[in-house]
Amino acid sequence: MASIESQTLARTRDDARLHDEQDPLAFVRARFRLPAGVHYVDGNSLGALPRTVGERLAHTVEHEWGARLVRSWNESWIDLPQAVAEKLSPLLGAPADAIAVTDSVSVNLFKVLAAAHALVPGRATILAEAGEFPTDLYVAEGLGRLLGPALTVRTVAPEALDEAIDDDVAIVLASHVHYATCRKRDMAATSRIAHAHGAVTVFDLSHSAGVVAIDLLGDGVDFAIGCGYKYLNGGPGAPAYLYVAPRWHGRARSPIQGWLGHAAAFDFAPGYQPAPGARAFHCGTWPILSMTALDAALDVFEGVDMGAVERKSRALCSLLLMRLQPLCERHGLRVVGPAALDARGSHVAVRHPEGYAVVRALIDRGIIGDFRPPDLMRFGLVPLYLRYVDVWDVAEALAEVLDQRLWDDPRYRQRQQVT
Numbered sequence: 001m002a003s004i005e006s007q008t009l010a011r012t013r014d015d016a017r018l019h020d021e022q023d024p025l026a027f028v029r030a031r032f033r034l035p036a037g038v039h040y041v042d043g044n045s046l047g048a049l050p051r052t053v054g055e056r057l058a059h060t061v062e063h064e065w066g067a068r069l070v071r072s073w074n075e076s077w078i079d080l081p082q083a084v085a086e087k088l089s090p091l092l093g094a095p096a097d098a099i100a101v102t103d104s105v106s107v108n109l110f111k112v113l114a115a116a117h118a119l120v121p122g123r124a125t126i127l128a129e130a131g132e133f134p135t136d137l138y139v140a141e142g143l144g145r146l147l148g149p150a151l152t153v154r155t156v157a158p159e160a161l162d163e164a165i166d167d168d169v170a171i172v173l174a175s176h177v178h179y180a181t182c183r184k185r186d187m188a189a190t191s192r193i194a195h196a197h198g199a200v201t202v203f204d205l206s207h208s209a210g211v212v213a214i215d216l217l218g219d220g221v222d223f224a225i226g227c228g229y230k231y232l233n234g235g236p237g238a239p240a241y242l243y244v245a246p247r248w249h250g251r252a253r254s255p256i257q258g259w260l261g262h263a264a265a266f267d268f269a270p271g272y273q274p275a276p277g278a279r280a281f282h283c284g285t286w287p288i289l290s291m292t293a294l295d296a297a298l299d300v301f302e303g304v305d306m307g308a309v310e311r312k313s314r315a316l317c318s319l320l321l322m323r324l325q326p327l328c329e330r331h332g333l334r335v336v337g338p339a340a341l342d343a344r345g346s347h348v349a350v351r352h353p354e355g356y357a358v359v360r361a362l363i364d365r366g367i368i369g370d371f372r373p374p375d376l377m378r379f380g381l382v383p384l385y386l387r388y389v390d391v392w393d394v395a396e397a398l399a400e401v402l403d404q405r406l407w408d409d410p411r412y413r414q415r416q417q418v419t
């Protein structure tokens, strides 16, 4: 690899330290509250806590809820989802009025799939990749059950997705970055092919927004959905978001006609009139405490160039991949996903038959990653708060756990409810 990234590889821990000294994003780490003695490499599952969140939540609870009570709807809350959409706008490359911050990824996916399907009459196929994140396929198949033969889901191998798009396809559904393999899809290319066949695209940004530079408008994406609690650091159960391309505004209809998606919610008028833009995809009352946490959390991106974030993400991934190489040889670890750094997102996933026990042993040693069945260990490398030395230390700890078989302990094989 003769990429710029490979020139920044550290050969020793001192090299890694040097990279940290020269890191243009080093200042962002101080915006997070990271526990001492922990290397947190699970930001792809639950983002770390930004410093501003606690104080802001305390204010919302004590002052807005406690003291101002219902007056806070007008004073502080009613425009909060729109304020969050404005902060997301530069991260997604989308106008704020094309973004709605609300509900969960699963519910938003249901809404945009139903809306998208109605825009391509006479077509009955959602084309998706096999091995997609479970909820995405469950939701698509559930909508298929609801609509009967009018909509079915067809899955194909990930690398065959673009070629499988034909004139029967209504919707192409795919993750931008895949949760397991970390493969990054070219959203512009897939959207171009889909449009040439009269289909529309729905992309899931859950594993890309916040670590990868995104240009939804420029890429011609029709609809997108994504998660608030992963790389956006909004906290457990943070509201998700959805994107409706401006060309569909006024035409794309949410199947859940809730009052907060109404053009004039507080008129209490009979009959549903959709609000303009993506606002029509709101449905019921938002979880204001979680929305507040997400709003405060997004301030960590202030003054942060997403191009620099993506470059550092590649450099961190490159460093970990290089450090994993000898372990692959010694212990049969297998790195999944593309080798080219520009075809990857920001986590590294490796297969090992005892992956679950290895992850548990690492967690006991302060290295917090996660596990996905059947045998996948995932390490999320978040450029906002991880240093090169952290990545170095993660690889060292993994080597120790494998070399000394520290994972070989019945305690570590006991599966917990959440992996």
Ligand SMILES: *Cc1c(COP(=O)(O)O)cnc(C)c1O
Pocket (backbone or CB within 6 Å): 104, 105, 106, 107, 133, 135, 136, 175, 179, 204, 206, 207, 227, 230, 240
């Ligand atoms: C995290 C994630 C989700 C989460 O869905 P929720 O409904 O918000 O729990 C969905 N899809 C993908 C691809 C994810 O990574």
